[in-house]
Amino acid sequence: MLLSEMSKEQLLQFKNEVQAEYDEFKAQGLKLNMARGKPSGEQLDLTSGMLTIVKDGEDCIDDDGTDCRNYGGIDGIPSAKKLFAPMLGVTSDEIIVCGNSSLNIMYDTIAKFMMFGVNKESKPWKDCGKIKWLCPCPGYDRHFFITEKFGFELINIPMKNDGPDMDMIEKLVAEDESVKGVWCVPMYSNPTGVTYSDEVVKRFANLKAKAEDFRIFWDNAYCVHHLSDDHDKLLNILDECKKAGCPDRVLMFASTSKITFAGAGVAVIAGSADNMNYIRSLMEAQTIGYDKINQIRHTKFFGSFEGLEEHMKKHQKLLAPKFDVVQEVLEKEIAPLGIASWTKPNGGYFISFDAMEGCAKRIVELCKEAGVVLTGAGATFPYGKDPKDTNIRIAPSFPPVEEMRLAAKLFAIAVKLASAEKMLSE
Amino acid sequence: MLLSEMSKEQLLQFKNEVQAEYDEFKAQGLKLNMARGKPSGEQLDLTSGMLTIVKDGEDCIDDDGTDCRNYGGIDGIPSAKKLFAPMLGVTSDEIIVCGNSSLNIMYDTIAKFMMFGVNKESKPWKDCGKIKWLCPCPGYDRHFFITEKFGFELINIPMKNDGPDMDMIEKLVAEDESVKGVWCVPMYSNPTGVTYSDEVVKRFANLKAKAEDFRIFWDNAYCVHHLSDDHDKLLNILDECKKAGCPDRVLMFASTSKITFAGAGVAVIAGSADNMNYIRSLMEAQTIGYDKINQIRHTKFFGSFEGLEEHMKKHQKLLAPKFDVVQEVLEKEIAPLGIASWTKPNGGYFISFDAMEGCAKRIVELCKEAGVVLTGAGATFPYGKDPKDTNIRIAPSFPPVEEMRLAAKLFAIAVKLASAEKMLSE
Numbered sequence: 001m002l003l004s005e006m007s008k009e010q011l012l013q014f015k016n017e018v019q020a021e022y023d024e025f026k027a028q029g030l031k032l033n034m035a036r037g038k039p040s041g042e043q044l045d046l047t048s049g050m051l052t053i054v055k056d057g058e059d060c061i062d063d064d065g066t067d068c069r070n071y072g073g074i075d076g077i078p079s080a081k082k083l084f085a086p087m088l089g090v091t092s093d094e095i096i097v098c099g100n101s102s103l104n105i106m107y108d109t110i111a112k113f114m115m116f117g118v119n120k121e122s123k124p125w126k127d128c129g130k131i132k133w134l135c136p137c138p139g140y141d142r143h144f145f146i147t148e149k150f151g152f153e154l155i156n157i158p159m160k161n162d163g164p165d166m167d168m169i170e171k172l173v174a175e176d177e178s179v180k181g182v183w184c185v186p187m188y189s190n191p192t193g194v195t196y197s198d199e200v201v202k203r204f205a206n207l208k209a210k211a212e213d214f215r216i217f218w219d220n221a222y223c224v225h226h227l228s229d230d231h232d233k234l235l236n237i238l239d240e241c242k243k244a245g246c247p248d249r250v251l252m253f254a255s256t257s258k259i260t261f262a263g264a265g266v267a268v269i270a271g272s273a274d275n276m277n278y279i280r281s282l283m284e285a286q287t288i289g290y291d292k293i294n295q296i297r298h299t300k301f302f303g304s305f306e307g308l309e310e311h312m313k314k315h316q317k318l319l320a321p322k323f324d325v326v327q328e329v330l331e332k333e334i335a336p337l338g339i340a341s342w343t344k345p346n347g348g349y350f351i352s353f354d355a356m357e358g359c360a361k362r363i364v365e366l367c368k369e370a371g372v373v374l375t376g377a378g379a380t381f382p383y384g385k386d387p388k389d390t391n392i393r394i395a396p397s398f399p400p401v402e403e404m405r406l407a408a409k410l411f412a413i414a415v416k417l418a419s420a421e422k423m424l425s426e
Numbered sequence: 427m428l429l430s431e432m433s434k435e436q437l438l439q440f441k442n443e444v445q446a447e448y449d450e451f452k453a454q455g456l457k458l459n460m461a462r463g464k465p466s467g468e469q470l471d472l473t474s475g476m477l478t479i480v481k482d483g484e485d486c487i488d489d490d491g492t493d494c495r496n497y498g499g500i501d502g503i504p505s506a507k508k509l510f511a512p513m514l515g516v517t518s519d520e521i522i523v524c525g526n527s528s529l530n531i532m533y534d535t536i537a538k539f540m541m542f543g544v545n546k547e548s549k550p551w552k553d554c555g556k557i558k559w560l561c562p563c564p565g566y567d568r569h570f571f572i573t574e575k576f577g578f579e580l581i582n583i584p585m586k587n588d589g590p591d592m593d594m595i596e597k598l599v600a601e602d603e604s605v606k607g608v609w610c611v612p613m614y615s616n617p618t619g620v621t622y623s624d625e626v627v628k629r630f631a632n633l634k635a636k637a638e639d640f641r642i643f644w645d646n647a648y649c650v651h652h653l654s655d656d657h658d659k660l661l662n663i664l665d666e667c668k669k670a671g672c673p674d675r676v677l678m679f680a681s682t683s684k685i686t687f688a689g690a691g692v693a694v695i696a697g698s699a700d701n702m703n704y705i706r707s708l709m710e711a712q713t714i715g716y717d718k719i720n721q722i723r724h725t726k727f728f729g730s731f732e733g734l735e736e737h738m739k740k741h742q743k744l745l746a747p748k749f750d751v752v753q754e755v756l757e758k759e760i761a762p763l764g765i766a767s768w769t770k771p772n773g774g775y776f777i778s779f780d781a782m783e784g785c786a787k788r789i790v791e792l793c794k795e796a797g798v799v800l801t802g803a804g805a806t807f808p809y810g811k812d813p814k815d816t817n818i819r820i821a822p823s824f825p826p827v828e829e830m831r832l833a834a835k836l837f838a839i840a841v842k843l844a845s846a847e848k849m850l851s852e
Contacts, residue, residue: 057470059477067467070689100716262496264719290689291689
């Protein structure tokens with residue numbers, strides 16, 4: 001029965017039953033953390049062989065003779081460029097292989113554009129007055145935090161089933177010169193799991209931007225992170241930008257944090273050769289080079305991009321059952337009540353859950369009190385403020401399947417309880 | 427016989443003899459690179475055991491239970507803090523263990539001060555108008571390049587035998603609010619090999635600065651890189667700053683690039699707990715964390731700071747003979763002619779050579795034509811401009827001893843030839 005069709009009496013009874021279930025759960029003293037999209041221990045074990053694959057000095061010599069143990073080579077070793085270029089659909093001169101964190105490279109790139117502009121000819125953003133930044137949301141809290149930290153005004157862009165609201169983006173970008181950029185997680189988006197449609201990608205590439213230095217930050221964090229064999233496909237935005245005559249508009253990012261080791265993998269930035277030359281010229285003041293030994297560990301472990309894709313199937317096998325458990329519980333416990341909606345992604349690390357308006361904070365609070373930590377409600381919106389207080393990011397990757405089932409059950413109970421409370425208070 | 431005491435005829439004859447020696451060398455087709463302070467292959471082999479010391483997931487668990495393969499822990503794992511804190515003479519809450527490059531952390535720190543100021547209360551440097559930066563020279567080209575890139579005005583400060591000219595620094599810092607900082611390599615300075623005297627360190631700590639946000643960038647890159655058992659000692663500047671009532675004035679940096687692997691080691695930043703808290707708060711927007719697996723490789727390999735110090739004796743054994751060869755050749759070939767002076771460091775990676783005025787570029791050119799690449803003349807001064815064209819940085823670490831002897835001989839011949847040319851042209 002839909003909650004909305006219940007009489008007040010029925011609702012009260014429903015609430016009392018759910019409260020009892022909740023109290024029972026609470027008494028179990030669970031301790032689960034689903035706050036971040038962390039790989040599980042089993043996933044990390046998949047890459048154990050990489051730890052010792054580079055054994056001595058000889059193993060540190062790359063294809064071109066580079067000794068990865070010594071200084072030199074600012075933009076990544078040739079074998080690593082070769083490995084990762086197909087991941088983003090670029091050539092070796094359109095990619096720079098960096099250190100352990102793509103988030104760090106995104107921050108650095110914005111910091112560089114602030115100080116020095118997006119290319120040699122353009123004005124540093126620090127001298128451009130107020131800067132506005134488009135934030136498709138729900139989205140990734142750490143993206144929003146970077147641009148918040150730099151003092152940009154963050155503009156909420158609603159996410160639809162095929163990507164961000166492009167009508168809104170086209171209008172803002174065309175009319176306002178202070179709009180300098182947009183955050184995108186184009187494949188298995190964080191947290192909605194949406195992959196941008198071909199049309200959305202093309203509309204991004206063909207944006208008429210009032211600001212010549214408008215840039216798309218294309219964080220392709222989940223480009224090989226499928227949850228099913230019949231997986232999503234994403235159009236290559238760099239190709240589309242080239243066709244549209246604006247090859248420099250997009251900067252692409254990815255990392256192996258959720259392929260090998262979280263925080264001890266390899267990150268890349270990719271884009272037009274001109275963009276890479278400019279970024280490289282700025283990097284030359286910043287560092288002598290990134291950790292090349294870790295780069296060659298990756299190239300030796302995977303052998304090729306095909307090897308990396310094969311490896312991702314092992315992650316899929318571990319992750320898919322956890323997502324299935326969440327779907328199963330929500331389908332059974334929540335769907336009949338008509339009090340929420342959620343996504344069923346084909347990849348990535350998250351399920352995006354939309355509760356009744358004004359319930360998300362309460363649900364997260366109820367879960368926390370019973371021992372299950374979720375990402376804070378609001379985190380998926382700029383400034384941590386979800387205007388309708390509905391969205392919750394579920395991160396099923398870390399706990400074992402059976403713990404995930406328990407956590408999902410508790411979550412469902414919390415959703416029911418918060419919804420009943422809300423309806424009774426109205 | 428001193429060159430200055432030769433008649434024109436004698437000089438001509440000297441020049442012809444040296445020219446013949448030079449031509450003979452040139453015919454050998456040498457190919458040596460002494461441009462950068464790179465560790466040799468033998469030095470890198472000393473750390474081979476570190477490559478495989480972390481074998482599996484269990485080895486990745488640090489003292490506090492942190493799984494170094496997963497996200498979390500922005501400021502370094504506890505065991506790494508414990509390992510490196512004594513290296514800079516600080517406590518665990520006065521150090522942050524970072525990624526693979528201390529230069530990167532210095533750049534980042536300046537970038538952060540530009541964007542956000544040196545603490546929560548202060549004005550971002552980008553809003554402070556012209557910024558001036560003190561550059562003891564000869565010094566490290568990559569330091570100068572960072573501050574040049576940010577558009578600071580670089581001010582040459584002469585290096586003396588006990589550190590920079592403190593009279594000049596005291597005057598500039600006291601009088602000019604736009605002077606915001608100074609580069610220091612306080613121990614076995616790059617390239618002079620000078621270790622700052624206790625008096626110099628104390629004068630730094632007790633500077634009366636007109637700018638409240640004046641900061642000392644203390645790059646202690648060679649703090650454990652001794653070339654003799656009876657080694658230099660450096661006073662702890664953080665202690666002195668605390669005594670002087672300005673604990674936040676100094677930021678200290680170091681890395682293991684010349685202890686383990688160049689560009690694949692671990693870097694640290696250290697300073698007052700307040701400074702570290704502030705830096706950490708800014709890092710939180712920049713990254714989820716640094717590569718903790720590489721940190722735990724280091725702590726497992728060395729065990730303790732004493733273990734690291736023991737390890738450095740192996741480097742000393744490999745490096746000292748190369749420095750000795752250069753000293754031997756210069757002593758024999760150049761000293762009797764009275765045409766140059768050079769340093770005899772107790773540690774570090776360089777010998778600083780001062781030729782006759784106006785000769786450095788010519789010497790580097792002559793060496794290059796005969797197959798020995800040196801650091802470009804001028805590189806040791808801001809903007810790459812050595813006002814007297816005298817200074818050359820000799821980097822003996824990379825070539826094997828016998829090649830180093832050859833290179834030193836060629837260098838000596840080039841010095842003689844350039845000096846004779848110069849004297850004959852006057």
